Amino acid sequence: MDILNAIVAFSNFVLIPATSYGSQLALGALGVTMIYGILRFSNFAHGDTMAFGAMITILVTWWMQALGLHFGPLPTALLALPVGIVGCLLLLVVTDRAIYRFYRIQKAKPVILVIVSMGVMFIMNGLVRFVIGPGERHFSDGERFIISAREFKALTGLAEGLALRTSQAITIATAIIVVAVLFWFLNRTRTGKSMRAYSDNEDLALLSGINPERVVFVTWVIVAVLATIAGVLYGLDKSFKPFVYFQLLLPIFAAAVVGGLGNPLGAIAGGFIIAFSEVMITYAWKKVAGYVVPWWSPEGLVQLISTDYKFAISFIILIIVLLFRPTGLFRGKAV
Numbered sequence: 001m002d003i004l005n006a007i008v009a010f011s012n013f014v015l016i017p018a019t020s021y022g023s024q025l026a027l028g029a030l031g032v033t034m035i036y037g038i039l040r041f042s043n044f045a046h047g048d049t050m051a052f053g054a055m056i057t058i059l060v061t062w063w064m065q066a067l068g069l070h071f072g073p074l075p076t077a078l079l080a081l082p083v084g085i086v087g088c089l090l091l092l093v094v095t096d097r098a099i100y101r102f103y104r105i106q107k108a109k110p111v112i113l114v115i116v117s118m119g120v121m122f123i124m125n126g127l128v129r130f131v132i133g134p135g136e137r138h139f140s141d142g143e144r145f146i147i148s149a150r151e152f153k154a155l156t157g158l159a160e161g162l163a164l165r166t167s168q169a170i171t172i173a174t175a176i177i178v179v180a181v182l183f184w185f186l187n188r189t190r191t192g193k194s195m196r197a198y199s200d201n202e203d204l205a206l207l208s209g210i211n212p213e214r215v216v217f218v219t220w221v222i223v224a225v226l227a228t229i230a231g232v233l234y235g236l237d238k239s240f241k242p243f244v245y246f247q248l249l250l251p252i253f254a255a256a257v258v259g260g261l262g263n264p265l266g267a268i269a270g271g272f273i274i275a276f277s278e279v280m281i282t283y284a285w286k287k288v289a290g291y292v293v294p295w296w297s298p299e300g301l302v303q304l305i306s307t308d309y310k311f312a313i314s315f316i317i318l319i320i321v322l323l324f325r326p327t328g329l330f331r332g333k334a335v
Contacts, residue, residue: 006291008160012149013287018279019272020168020237023175026271027230028248029255030182030264031223037199037262038219039104041113045095046227047249048124051242052091053228054235055132057084058139065141073143074166077232084232089224095120096220104216121246128242137240142166160291167236178229179268182222186264191218199262251278251314258321260328269329274314282307 028050035043043049060080064070071079099120103113145151146169149161186192191214198205198215206212231245238244255274259266284301305313321328 002291002294005158005160006288008152008158008162009288009291012160012162014276014279014283016164016168018276020171021279022272022275023171024230024234024237024271025251025255025275026268027175027178027226027233028252029259029267029271030179031226031230032252032256033259033262033264033267034219034222034226036256037264038195038215039100039113041110041117042253042261044114044117044249045121045124046223047245047247047252048121048128048242049088049092049223049227050231050234050248051128051240051245052124052231053084053088053224054231054240054245055084055128055242056087057081057228057232058132058137058235058240060084061139071142074170075140075142075236077139077236078170081228081232085225085228088228089221091124092220092224093217096216121249125242125246128245132240132242134242137235139240140167140236165237167233171233171237174229174233178226182226183264185222195219247311250311250318251275254314254318254321257318258328260330263328263330266328266330273329274317277317278310278313281305281313282310 028046031049032043032046035041035046057077057080060083061075061077064076064080069079070076099116100113103116143166146164146166147162149163152162153159186196194205194210195215195218197208198210198212202212205215234245234248251274252271255270256267257270258273259268259270281304284303286298286300286302289296289298289302
């Protein structure tokens with residue numbers, strides 16, 4: 001029974017939250033790696049792009065809620081998500097036409113585009129905070145839990161309860177669907193194959209008759225979809241606060257680099273590696289240890305690092321990968 005309680009506690013506080021968080025990071029890292037692989041620069045504005053898409057979705061969600069429109073047991077934000085994606089896409093297309101396109105035509109070095117993207121990042125961050133405010137915003141509704149800890153205890157008779165939030169289940173299911181559709185698109189459609197060819201060899205792709213502007217536009221469409229979905233899922237799972245999305249840039253980039261920049265499969269793997277590392281290192285293992293080794297009574301929380309330093313773990317992993325394997329685990333493009 002103690003082992004079962006230990007497994008339930010581990011699942012409740014580590015496995016499920018890390019899987020949900022990893023799905024969000026994977027979607028964010030996919031956006032980063034798509035831009036790096038096709039447009040050939042590291043987009044430091046991606047975290048605030050997620051915040052902008054989520055902001056549009058939240059505003060539409062509040063409007064729907066005010067009209068009495070709901071999605072039953074599911075969050076109303078899922079109904080508003082398409083509008084958020086369109087709003088995010090408009091922002092990205094305008095930004096590309098007004099800023100990135102000039103440097104792309106000039107064949108500017110990637111480091112120049114990185115610096116430019118940092119300027120775009122601060123503008124987006126200020127825009128989001130100006131429109132929706134700097135504070136925390138809640139927009140989730142519907143059923144909060146698929147199964148609560150109390151229901152699980154009554155059902156199993158265990159001392160530990162397992163809670164599965166609706167937002168966590170939606171995050172994991174949505175991530176699986178989005179990733180499957182993305183890989184199908186890149187590998188099975190003519191446009192997807194053109195994008196891969198453009199990423200592998202730009203000059204050869206142009207000689208083959210591939211339209212570079214169409215490739216760029218489709219890339220921004222995919223990035224808008226990934227960024228908005230990731231931003232909304234993170235906001236539903238936690239809460240929406242503009243500055244937090246700015247901080248999310250570090251674990252997202254760490255996930256992309258760990259997996260291999262430019263490699264979509266690596267971005268997914270990197271997202272889960274970073275998520276599980278952060279959650280497991282900052283988790284207080286005292287309760288699980290008490291079930292596994294009942295004779296051991298530690299005085300502290302058996303916590304390696306405080307949750308205040310969660311993002312530091314991403315930074316350390318990023319530095320280690322850059323030092324010893326700059327192409328990442330799946331041999332993407334070197335940073």
